[in-house]
Every structure is written in C-alpha cells, then in structure tokens.
Amino acid sequence: MSVDGYLETLRREGRIVVVGASLAGLRAAETLRAEGFAGTLTMVGDEPHEPYDRPPLSKQVLLGKVPADHTVLPRRRPVDAEWRLGAAATGLDLAAKQVRLADGDAIDYDRLLITTGVRARPWPRELEADLDGVCVLRTRDDAIRLHHRLKAGPRRVLVIGAGFTGSEIASACRERGLPVTVAERGPAPLVGALGGVVGEVAAELQRAHGVDLRCGVQVTGLEGDSAGRVRQAHFSDGTAVESDVVVVALGATRNTEWLADSGLGAGPRGIACDAGCRAFDVRGIVTDDVFVAGDVARSPHPLFGYQFLSLEHWGNAVSQAEVAAHNMISASADRRPHLWMPSFWSAQFGVNIKSVGVPPMADQIIVTQGSLAEQRFTAAYGYQGRVIAAVTFDQAKWLDFYERQIEQAAPFPPEFTTVDRRPEGLQPVPAGFPDPSLPSHGPTVTLSGHSPTDRRVSFTPRRA
C-alpha cells in the first residue's frame, strides 16, 4: 500500500489512543476531529474526572469563589471518543502497538499520543507525608481537600516552597485572612523561575501582605501529635513553627514511570521528542507513530540553542497538542513544527505576573519600563547580548512587544527609549539565578543537555 493510501485509511478508519485526559489530551482530540479524523478515538485518563482546568485550583478554588467541580474545561467541539477514565496506563508495547491499562485491558493503536503530564512532588519522608494536614496541590481532589482545610480556619498554614504554586497558595491564605508561613530554600520566592532581582520584589510583596516569609531555610522535619495530625515543622536554622496545615509545593514529577520498559526515550525529565512532537526511542531515533504533548514532553527549541525544554505552561500544552494532533494524521511534508514561545502567567497578592521566553537562561536583567519599587514593571532578560525573556508585573500589555524582541534575537541591553523608562532601570544587572548545578525546587522550565535515557537525575530536597 502506498504511504498516501495508508494515511487516507488512517484518517478514515484508524485507531488513535490518547493517554492523558487533561488539557493537552482534550485539545488534541478536538483538533483530530476538527482536521477530519473519522476513526476510533480512545481517551485514557487515570483520574475519574473529565478534563478540567488547573489554573483556578490554586486561586479561585482555594478562595471559595469557584467550586472545584466547576472547572471542567469547555469543549471546543464534540470529540466522539471512548473515554477510559479512572484507568491508568501501565505499559506500552511499541512493537505490538498496544497500551496496557491497570484494569488488565490492552488497547491497540495505529497512532499514540502521550499527554500524561506531571504530578505534585510529594514530601520525601513518607511517614511525615502521611500526617493528617500535609497536602499537595495538583489535582481537583487536592484542591477540594485543601479548600476544606483552609475553610476550617487553621491556626497557621505552612507552605513549603515559594515557586509559583506555593506563592499562589500563600496568597490565597492571606486573602482568607489565615496566618501563613512560607519556607523557601532559595534566597527569595520565584527565584528559580524569575531570578533574584524579581525574586526580591516577590519577597517584598509577600511580606507586605503579611506572609511570614523565611528564605534560605529548609524544613528538616514535620512533627505530628499522638492522633497523627501535623503539628509543628522544624527548620534548618533551628527555629520551628506551629502549623496544622502544611502544603508541600516542591514542584512536579513527570508521569513517565509507566513507560519504563517500553523502549521510549522517557525519563524523569519527560519524554524527548522532535519539534514535530514525535517521540524519540531510547536509541535517539524518532518514532513514526508515537507523539507527545504538554507538560510531559521535552522538545528542542531552535530559538534557544535547540535545547530540549520541558514546560509546565498552560498555553504550551494547548499549542503543542494542536501541533501533535495535526502531525499525527498528516504526511511528513505537511507536518508542522511546534515553535512556541514559552509563556506563562500567575496571579498572587493582587499582582498579575506574566513571562515570555526562558528567563532562567539569562545572565543579566534590566528594568525597561516601570519600577521595581512600585511592583509594577517590565524587565528584559539578556543572554550573551541578546534578549531571551521578559517578565511583567501588572504590565502585561507590553509583553507582545518583548516577545517580538525575543523572536528577532534583539540586542541586549535594549538601546531604545520607551515610555515609562525610569532612571533605576537604565543599567543591566546580574539576573541572580541560583547555580544550576545545585538542586532547587526549581525553575518550571528545565534546560538540559542530558540524554533522554538518563535516569540518574534525582531530587535531593535536603542537600546542605
């Protein structure tokens, strides 16, 4: 049969399996149907819920403004799929083209899309993690549990880790009037993602909103009472804090364990794929029928030195899913690359934070507009003389411009005059990212030249 004939048959009566029924999975399914895929579509998801939206979980849901079950993702079109929800995938047989499920079933596919995403990294000491009141926040059920805890009016909440999730949780606690302590190993909140200069602004913001922010400390232990409820946390500086709710916000782990023996290039940093979303196998050879998208994918980006980036960004999940779906049912000449601009946003302590590009790659930063002191500014990040990222605090309307600057590899520091340029921003300064060789709760963006089969990378939360 000719290749074209195969493609036509695939589009008409092929079998496509999507493992991972969240944002990327759903958008991919919709795109498949929108582009004329008429075959069998099976959606596999380990959670029992239909696809829901995560950004509100750490914001409106914790504030009680939106019930957690009202975050179901809107459908762009009917996807006419068989939904296998509450059925985790446990294995993949590349040769037999089969996905194995926890309930013993096996599903045959002609094309497979993996969108299994990430899960919250748990507190590493299991006994302490099991204490009543120790929570994480990643899923809808997590959000329901944490919301109930906060509603019950705990005496104090401890948030471990001041990345975006941790900071948003702290913000929600303060908005609810709850005393909150934030423990951060780095010198400031958000430092892994945005660097020390912007991290200082985030620290000011937290303190101004009444957060008991402790930077440069690690939590050395959680202590429970006789009933197994968490009661106290001990810090590396010898201090302790009484707390009846502890939220562990130490980043995420990619859901790739189920692929361990599959021969796919999958590891703790995600599943390596080419710019067209086709997965690599362990030998570094690109597959024809296995595609990946969303948080679990790691793909090379030409604009950032072809480094493999894995991003936990909402917009990236959507656009990568669309590209993957398109490529799954297209001839190679019609395939498209996923040339997205990394971007994300956060809302905390009344401030809208947005970013484009890859800030952790930067060596320098300059405030191009607004003022750090007013907590309302735009900062450009530079790497070897070019603009590679920008961050805004309450100035998101300028971001399109900086995105173009990054796309065009514009010189850094910028030479032009702008509106709202203040004296304090005229000089670039070191961006203040932590030494990448030291582990950290981490940038949401992982930059790595490691082999996709490298499984020796491990999280070490209590390194001195």
Added chain:
Amino acid sequence: MTSVALLHRITDYANRPDPYPLYAELRRTPVVRDESGPYLVSTYWEIKELLHDPRISSDLRNLTPEAARASGQEHDPNLPPAFIRLDPPEHDRLRRLSMRPFGPPHTPRRVFDMHGELEEIVSGLVDGLRGRDTIDLVDDFSYPFPVTVICRILGVPREDESHFHEWADTIAAGLDPVGTAEEREAQVQGVRRARGELAAYLAGLIEERRRSPRDDMLSAMATEHGPDGQMSPVEIITTAALLLIAGHETTVNLITNGMLTLLRNPDVLQRLRVEPGLAVPLVEELLRFEPPVQMLPQRTTLADIDIAGTIIPKGASLYLMVASGSRDPKRFADPDRFVPDRPDNQHLGFGHGLHNCFGAPLARLEAQLALTALVRRLDGPSLVEDPPPYRQNAVLRGPRHLPIAFSGIIG
C-alpha cells in the same frame, strides 16, 4: 504606488460613504509616508505590533515641532492632556483612578448591573417612536441613548445636554486632519474654546458633587481616595471631559452603522430578530466591519522604528489606520463580507494595548441592546436613502442622519 495625498483622499468628504477601497490601496504598502508628513500604517499585524510597542507615545509633546505643525495637533497649553493623550506612568495612574468607580477590579459589576436600566432607556426611546412611519435614527435614537447613559454614569444633568452637545461636536471634529493651514488654525482655536467652556461647566458640577456626593462617577472621582491617592480637580475635569465626549461620539456611530449594515443585510437582520444571542458576535463584527473609530491619528515615535521594512524616524506623526487593519485579508478571511458570527474576530475596533478603549464593555452592551430592540420592534424597516448623508468627520465616521421608514412599532 504613490502615497501622494492619500490622506487627503481619505479625509475627502466624497469618500466618506465608502473609504474601504482607499484602505485597500493603502494596504499594498503597510507603511507609507503621506505627502503632508504623517506615516500611515494600514495592515493588521503592523498596527497591532505598534499598539504594543513601548517606543510609541500618545503624548503629542513628543512630536517634533515640524510634525506637530504639519498635523495641526498642537498641545493645548490651557488644560493638561487627558489620559488618552498621556504615556505611562502618568497615563496608568489616571486610568486606574478613573477605572476605580467604573470597572474591575474595584467595581466589576457596574456595567453588568446597568442591563435593566439600559433596556428601560431603550424601550422608552422606541416607545416614543409610535405613530410615526419615518425617523432619523441618529436624532431619534442613536444619539439620545448613549448620551443619556453617559450622563447618568458620570452624573451630568441630562437637561444640560444642549450645551455640551456642541462642545463635544467641536472637540471631536478637531480630530479630523483636514483643510488648509488657516482652516486648521481656526479648528485649533475652536477646539480650545470648546474645551475651555466644557471645562468651566464641569468644574462647577464637580464642586457641587464634592459638597454633596451622589452615586455617580463624578462624585466618586471627587471624593474617593485609593492607593494612588486622589485626582486633582483639573485631572477630574480632563477625565470627565474625555469620558463625556468619548461616550457621545462613538456609540452613536456604532449603533447607526450597525442599523445601516443590518438594513443592507436583511437576512442578518431577520436572524437577529429570532436569535438574540447573535447580538454578541454581531457587534464584534460591526466593530471590525464598520468601526466608529477609523484611525488613531495621535501617536508618535520615541525612537527610530523599523517596521515592515520602513524606518519611521523619531518624533514622526503616526496614523494607525485601524479600520483598514480590521479588513486586512492577511488576517481576516473574506474581510469585505459582513459575517455576523465570524470566528476568531480579534478586530482593532477598540484599539489594543494600554489605550484599549476604556468604555468598551459599556459600548458593547449598549450596541447589543440597541440593535436587538430596534430589529425586534420596528415593523418592516427599510432604508430611505443609501448611502445616507455622513458626518464630515473621517476619524469618527458615521451617518449624520439615517432616515428609516417602517410600518409601525411592535409591542
């Protein structure tokens, strides 16, 4: 192509009923310098890019003296500029202070909560048309509706309308890049006089509201303190004048252009009658297809800017031709067709970026309610004259009169 006198042709009244072929001509070169000096940008992506470019200023004090003279847009020394003509951080502070009593985050439901009140005003106006078989939509409906609304929101007595109608007209006409040097000078003088008189009127009103505040924006601006402090009296005057005029001169055209477009597309009119949900995308399409604001003539460059292969020098006068951008075939499929439920309709009708229309939520709601009520209650409406007589203004474009014949009022 030659750029010779393109601006002159666009402002030529003879082309007012249909400027779109001129825009199509203009789009062949995304950036052209008009012989009179300004740079015209006419394509969608370039306009959008410039609206987010921090090297673009709305503050006319940044124009070179030659550019300022050529455009006739000199700064009025008597009154400081309103936030529409300021850059950050001053712009941001004033816009935030004005938004406090109007919209989110502090007053998120103000516009939404006006739904019932707006419907009442609309039905009152339509009821008043009973017993007639022809109306001038502009004078009988499109004008009184938004004026009543903006007066209520600001707290300006409706009975003073006759005074400020003339001031508003004069000030809006001042946006028009027309005429000889003498005509422009006369225009500038007229605008200054009108601004002065309007300011004096508002100053009195604001003083009154400060002494006895009511539930309106003028009172809020005169009495409230926020994290940004408070507006000075002169800042309240310029802001109130801006909102009053913007509330006057744009929605009138949106509603009138809308009804004209519906009467030219009877199938769409019929659809809107039975499908009220259509009003939402339909108004968006109107803002793309027949936008009240045709161009943004008040921008300048703070640096030399390279866009679409042309370098616009620092201090140049920049005209962003938003109505042209919204019909750019590189952005919109079949752009000269009116498609009431057009998908992905990110038009430039309200501008973009930090000067994005302040009153957009209100304008949208007003137009949705007005058009839905008109098509439902006018029995068998038809155009008396097509094209209708237009206003002189090429920047704020719309019919001066829109005579409509009908056989009665339903309901």
